Amino acid sequence: MAGWPRFKRYMLRHPGVARLGVVVAMFLLWEVAARWWIDPLFMSPPSSVTASLPEMFQIDGIPGALRITFWELAVAFAMSVVIGLVFGLSVGLPAFSRRSFMPIVLLLYGTPQVTILPLFILFFGIGPASKIAFGVSHGIFPIIVTIVAGVQNLKPILLTSAKSMGANRWQVFRYVIFPHMIPSFFTGMRLGMTGVLLGVLLAELYVSTAGIGYFTTLFTQNFEPDHLLGLISVLAAMAIVLNEMVRRAEIHFARWRD
Amino acid sequence: MAGTGKRDAGWAVSRGVQVGFLVGLLVLWYVSTNYWGVSHLLLPEPVQVYWHFVDIIKTGEFLDDLNVTLSELAIAFTGSCTLGVTLGYLISRSPYAIRVFEPLFAGMYSVPIILFLPLYVLIFGLGPLSKIAIGGTISFFPIILSTIAGFGYVERTYIVSARSMGASDYQLFRYVLLPAALPVILTGMRMGFTVALLSIIGSETLASLAGLGHRIVHLAEGMDMARMFAYIAFVIAIAAFLNTVVSSLEARGRRR
Numbered sequence: 001m002a003g004w005p006r007f008k009r010y011m012l013r014h015p016g017v018a019r020l021g022v023v024v025a026m027f028l029l030w031e032v033a034a035r036w037w038i039d040p041l042f043m044s045p046p047s048s049v050t051a052s053l054p055e056m057f058q059i060d061g062i063p064g065a066l067r068i069t070f071w072e073l074a075v076a077f078a079m080s081v082v083i084g085l086v087f088g089l090s091v092g093l094p095a096f097s098r099r100s101f102m103p104i105v106l107l108l109y110g111t112p113q114v115t116i117l118p119l120f121i122l123f124f125g126i127g128p129a130s131k132i133a134f135g136v137s138h139g140i141f142p143i144i145v146t147i148v149a150g151v152q153n154l155k156p157i158l159l160t161s162a163k164s165m166g167a168n169r170w171q172v173f174r175y176v177i178f179p180h181m182i183p184s185f186f187t188g189m190r191l192g193m194t195g196v197l198l199g200v201l202l203a204e205l206y207v208s209t210a211g212i213g214y215f216t217t218l219f220t221q222n223f224e225p226d227h228l229l230g231l232i233s234v235l236a237a238m239a240i241v242l243n244e245m246v247r248r249a250e251i252h253f254a255r256w257r258d
Numbered sequence: 259m260a261g262t263g264k265r266d267a268g269w270a271v272s273r274g275v276q277v278g279f280l281v282g283l284l285v286l287w288y289v290s291t292n293y294w295g296v297s298h299l300l301l302p303e304p305v306q307v308y309w310h311f312v313d314i315i316k317t318g319e320f321l322d323d324l325n326v327t328l329s330e331l332a333i334a335f336t337g338s339c340t341l342g343v344t345l346g347y348l349i350s351r352s353p354y355a356i357r358v359f360e361p362l363f364a365g366m367y368s369v370p371i372i373l374f375l376p377l378y379v380l381i382f383g384l385g386p387l388s389k390i391a392i393g394g395t396i397s398f399f400p401i402i403l404s405t406i407a408g409f410g411y412v413e414r415t416y417i418v419s420a421r422s423m424g425a426s427d428y429q430l431f432r433y434v435l436l437p438a439a440l441p442v443i444l445t446g447m448r449m450g451f452t453v454a455l456l457s458i459i460g461s462e463t464l465a466s467l468a469g470l471g472h473r474i475v476h477l478a479e480g481m482d483m484a485r486m487f488a489y490i491a492f493v494i495a496i497a498a499f500l501n502t503v504v505s506s507l508e509a510r511g512r513r514r
Contacts, residue, residue, distance in 0.1 A: 019358045019361065019362055100272040100276055101276075104276060112459055112497045114459050115474060115490045115493045116490055118474060121478075122478065201373055205373075205464050219376070220377075225380060228377060229377065232377060235373055236369050236373055240369060243368050
């Protein structure tokens with residue numbers, strides 16, 4: 001009888017265990033629902049999804065499609081960071097260009113870019129180029145906006161004191177602006193990664209001849225929820241890993257502020 | 259006086275640069291399509307786009323698609339608000355539940371949910387139901403997270419003092435918890451609205467039978483570029499209008 005209070009105390013002290021329990025319960029519910037209640041044409045239980053994973057990787061073209069998507073994500077992210085950094089600094093550093101161009105950047109950031117997805121396909125074709133371009137168009141704006149905000153928050157007294165101690169422009173950039181910019185730069189990278197994932201995956205799902213979008217359409221039309229769920233899970237895992245990498249980097253590089 | 263005069267001049271120049279930038283873009287568009295021989299299949303002629311835009315507004319042919327998209331949005335957003343706020347409130351009542359559930363929802367929120375669109379299409383079909391489901395799912399997360407944050411982190415002193423002055427459960431909710439949580443929840447709702455609109459138009463673009471996103475894809479597949487550009491401009495205007503309305507509602511709710 002003494003076990004129950006101790007168990008309760010243990011659970012109260014470790015919410016992570018309870019969280020794990022919730023996740024397990026959700027998977028069990030899914031398993032039960034898919035096994036007995038839902039038509040197997042539309043939903044399959046997690047056990048058979050897991051079991052069919054190796055089989056899915058055997059399908060001709062799946063490893064290649066995953067590789068292409070990963071490559072698109074990486075290239076789109078790298079391009080977003082470089083372009084966003086250049087634009088962010090050139091818009092954010094001179095006060096004049098910040099006043100003039102920031103409203104335009106915010107205007108573009110606010111437009112729903114999915115509406116012009118068909119244009120990207122027309123301009124860049126149905127290959128990887130259009131996915132990368134669409135990912136970049138989603139990724140650069142958060143990066144530009146956070147970099148501009150980071151540069152803007154720079155205390156003028158730091159600039160003045162650096163200048164009065166005889167720092168030249170490069171030294172001001174290297175030792176004052178750059179370290180100050182790092183945390184907001186990484187925040188921007190995290191938001192940019194979210195945008196790139198959204199853009200690339202949207203474009204992939206929209207039209208694709210060899211990538212993920214081709215296979216999701218194929219599995220949907222053939223009513224193969226096993227493979228569809230497996231593919232989605234692999235992609236979700238990829239997204240989580242990429243997000244987590246950038247988030248870790250953000251925490252790491254924002255430390256010096258505290 | 260000299261200082262403000264100088265600032266006004268700088269402001270005027272900035273505005274001039276903005277207007278000049280946009281006008282320059284339009285002129286570039288006009289010149290490149292009319293004189294530099296850019297294919298009209300890639301970039302339609304701006305004057306033509308303008309006339310198509312006028313035509314769309316005049317004939318009112320957008321009404322059906324707009325109706326579909328807006329009703330999907332309304333149902334999805336109402337559903338996610340109801341569910342998100344209710345669940346969020348229930349979770350926020352216990353600090354333990356917050357510690358269990360908040361990281362769970364935050365983790366799920368970081369997965370690009372649009373990935374599940376093929377699954378939703380498989381389960382709910384190509385019709386409006388799959389759009390409602392995806393829009394509802396995507397907007398659910400910002401709403402529940404902000405509800406938990408709003409109700410869960412109310413200053414302890416307020417609650418204790420209200421209780422010690424004899425507030426009933428209802429009074430505590432109405433005069434302490436709700437005013438404290440409302441601004442945060444409204445922000446979450448605005449974010450939820452924006453992503454719901456985006457994801458519904460996006461999923462209409464990807465796989466659908468009707469709606470504004472579907473119309474754009476339909477025109478793109480027919481290579482009817484001028485009309486498609488006009489529709490894109492129309493959808494962007496609608497989205498901007500809706501977002502402005504929601505932001506101003508949020509601002510008004512915060513002020514109270």
